Amino acid sequence: MADWTTGRVQDRLELAADVFGSLPGVKPQGYFNAWPEYFHSFGDKVGQEPQMRRPLPSPRMITEAEEALLWLRWLEKDDARIVWLRANRMPWKPICWELGISRATANRRHAYGLAVIVWRLNGKTPPRKRSMGFVIARTN
DSSP states (O other): OOOOOHHHHHHHHHHHHHHHHHSOOOOOTTOOOOSOOOOOOHHHHTTOOOOOOOOOOOHHHHHHHHHHHHGGGGSOHHHHHHHHHHHTTOOHHHHHHHHTOOHHHHHHHHHHHHHHHHHHHTTOOOOTTSOHHHHHHTTO
C-alpha cells in the first residue's frame, strides 16, 4: 500500500479507536464473580426488547488497529494525543482545554500529524526544516 492519503489514515485511526473501544475491559488477575448464574425463564422475558450485542472484533481488525496505533510514535507527544483524541471522536473544545491551545492551533497540529503519518507510510521522510503548511500541502 504505497498510496496513502490523509482520509485513509484518519479512517484507519478511527477504526482502530472503535476496535479498542469494543474490546472487553482489562480486569485484575484473580477476578471472578461469586454470584450464581441466573437463568431467565420465558415468563421473565415476555415483553422485553431483545438486547443486541456487537460482535467482538476479528483478529485481523485487532492487528490492523495495533498497527495503526504504532503510527502515532512518529509524532510528537502532544500531536499524537490530538490525533488519537480526534480518532476517538472527542470534540475540539475538551482537547483545547486539556492541552491549553486554541482551536486553530489544535486543528493545524491535527492536520500536521496526519500529514506526517501519510509521508512516513508512503516511504518518505517529512522535512524537519520546512513549515507545517509545506508538509500538509504536499500530502493533498
